[in-house]
Amino acid sequence: MVLVIEIFLVVILAICVITDVKSRKIYNKVVYPCLIAVFIYHFSSGGLEALIHSFLGFLIGLALLLLPYILGGMGAGDVKLLGLIGAFKGGAFVFQSFLYIALIGGVIAVGIIIFRSGVLKSFFYFLYSLKNGVRDTSIVSKGSLTATYPYGVPIAAGVVLSIVADKGFFL
Incomplete structure (x- = not known):
């Protein structure tokens, strides 16, 4: 039965990733019914103790x-x-x-800073300026540090990684 719960979770995560990437929203009409269904499932399968365990996890x-x-x-x-x-x-x-989510989110954030800000180009200009005795410290643009991205992606990736790790495939 655990596999069914994990499949259901992965399906919900896929839906949330799609809506988060498309519209930058994770909809309550997806989360709330699933939350109620999960509480009902845990209560019906394991009683009050399982419901409390689920609520504490929540x-x-x-x-x-x-x-x-x-x-913010x-x-x-x-x-x-x-x-x-x-x-x-x-x-x-x-x-x-x-x-896992924090690690994946950090890697994505660094990637966004590098590719959105032109930091690679700036880095080469910085190296060139050092070689020629000019000091240029503008490697990262201010706008790139405020760039956002749909965090549902690292959430889903981190959860899938946790499920895989729990199954003993690695780590």
Whole structure:
């Protein structure tokens, strides 16, 4: 039955990634019904103890992205999606996923800074200016540091990586 839950989770993540990439939104009409279904599933399959475990996972998932949301670096849909993941798989899983999510998100952010800002071109100009005795410190443009991207992508990738890691394929 765990495999069915994981397949359902991956399908929900795929839907959220598509909507996040297309419209930069993770819709409540996807997250809330799934959340209710997950709570009902856990209660019916494991009783009150499983429901509490699921609810604690939900709270942990929300808490992990609450500060970035408050600081304006994250959308509310991303926070609710991580809460949903916690409700699906529990607190330990959502925390492990969060570590993968943060790493993947950081790599994507660095990639965006490099490719959107023309930092490679600036870096070569910087090296050229050092060689010729001129000091140029404008490697990264200010606009590239405020660039955003749909965080549903690293959330989904981190969760899939966690599922694969739990199955013992690596790590």
